[in-house]
Amino acid sequence: MKKYLIIICAIIITTSACEKPIVLNTGIYECELSIIDDTDTHPNTTRLQAELDKLTQSLPGIQAAIMTSDGLLWSGASGMADIPNAVEMKPCTKSMVGSISKIFTAVLIMQLKEEGLLDIQDPLSDYLPASLIDDIPNAAMSSIQNLLNHDSGIPDYLNVDFHIDAINEANYILSQEEKMRLLHGSKAEFPIGEKYSYSNSNYVLLGLVVESLRQMDLWTAVENFITAPIGLKNTVCGTETEPIPTGTARPYLTVGSNFIDIYQNSVSDAATGDGGIASNAQDLVIFLNALRDESLITKETYQKMQDLRIPINDEEYYGLGLEFFETDYGSAIGHGGSTSSYLAYAMYIEEQESTIAFCMNGINQNDDVGKKITELWEALMKISFE
Numbered sequence: 001m002k003k004y005l006i007i008i009c010a011i012i013i014t015t016s017a018c019e020k021p022i023v024l025n026t027g028i029y030e031c032e033l034s035i036i037d038d039t040d041t042h043p044n045t046t047r048l049q050a051e052l053d054k055l056t057q058s059l060p061g062i063q064a065a066i067m068t069s070d071g072l073l074w075s076g077a078s079g080m081a082d083i084p085n086a087v088e089m090k091p092c093t094k095s096m097v098g099s100i101s102k103i104f105t106a107v108l109i110m111q112l113k114e115e116g117l118l119d120i121q122d123p124l125s126d127y128l129p130a131s132l133i134d135d136i137p138n139a140a141m142s143s144i145q146n147l148l149n150h151d152s153g154i155p156d157y158l159n160v161d162f163h164i165d166a167i168n169e170a171n172y173i174l175s176q177e178e179k180m181r182l183l184h185g186s187k188a189e190f191p192i193g194e195k196y197s198y199s200n201s202n203y204v205l206l207g208l209v210v211e212s213l214r215q216m217d218l219w220t221a222v223e224n225f226i227t228a229p230i231g232l233k234n235t236v237c238g239t240e241t242e243p244i245p246t247g248t249a250r251p252y253l254t255v256g257s258n259f260i261d262i263y264q265n266s267v268s269d270a271a272t273g274d275g276g277i278a279s280n281a282q283d284l285v286i287f288l289n290a291l292r293d294e295s296l297i298t299k300e301t302y303q304k305m306q307d308l309r310i311p312i313n314d315e316e317y318y319g320l321g322l323e324f325f326e327t328d329y330g331s332a333i334g335h336g337g338s339t340s341s342y343l344a345y346a347m348y349i350e351e352q353e354s355t356i357a358f359c360m361n362g363i364n365q366n367d368d369v370g371k372k373i374t375e376l377w378e379a380l381m382k383i384s385f386e
Helices: 002-016 045-055 098-114 144-149 160-168 176-181 200-214 218-230 281-292 299-307 369-385
Strands: 061-067 073-082 252-255 258-261 277-279 323-327 330-339 342-349 354-360 362-364
Touching: 045 061, 045 073, 045 369, 061 281, 061 369, 073 281, 098 144, 098 200, 098 218, 098 277, 098 281, 098 299, 098 330, 098 342, 144 200, 176 200, 200 218, 218 281, 277 281, 281 299, 281 342, 281 354, 342 369, 354 369
Parallel strands: 252 362
Antiparallel strands: 061 073, 061 354, 252 258, 323 330, 330 342, 342 354
């Protein structure tokens, strides 16, 4: 995959480097945090902020938020949300969070289960028409749980060919149905339920199930059943006409000392159940905490999302829209996300009773991004828990 990523980045550089900066009304970035935090009085503000500032020496912008077991909530940001228009990244700025959206979609599905509108053991064919799913391998007979667990064997529409198409065609946007039609004529990855294999197609289909049963667009369901009930001011789902919501930090690819705006190549992943959410680190912390305090689902449902997990490998597991892995400070429950040059992660550390999230709006081709993210997590946890 690394070879293909290099090719993709080379195409982006070639097609984007000569474009003129887009001048925007900077008022679109005005925002306020969903809740008043403790940043001004937090004992670790200086040290935590310094860790963010390290990353923006070579990256455009980053934000992070941490709520510890004592109830203290810290939110910080560093760098830029929009470089040519000199807009700083703020803790309240929206950023695309990629596959963290899968938790939102899973919660919408489990709310439907609680209301008796679906059973996760039912086949997908009970909820979506044959005209949509019959030509998608494994789709008709996969259960809702198979899709939630990523063991359906349905191929991933979001492959190298899709990314290259998105790069070659500026502002390449496909509807949910169009994305699923890309799978027509393909072969199943493996028999249903045989093993775990991450496929974004699973959550596009789940998003369509939500739309069918709620009789509303996915972005309206996200607002009505998640963001409004828990007061998230900066979390929205992209729409098919505006997949990256207004006021979201611009996405950048960093090459050498140059920051290349790749917005026109970034819209294709959004507006579907697999990766359509724009949020910020504080809102992600609030959202993960809401899963445990019964603000969105019952404790029994949240426990089921954890219990029905399958192995990813010897050390990691996948539940119903949730990833599980171990850290030096305890077991983590959450999800990572990436789309275009956006990166995000949100997790709850059980033993510490603490939640951590971060969002970034760029990657640097000169850096080992994975290593830097790992170092950031380790530093934030060390400061917070020791």
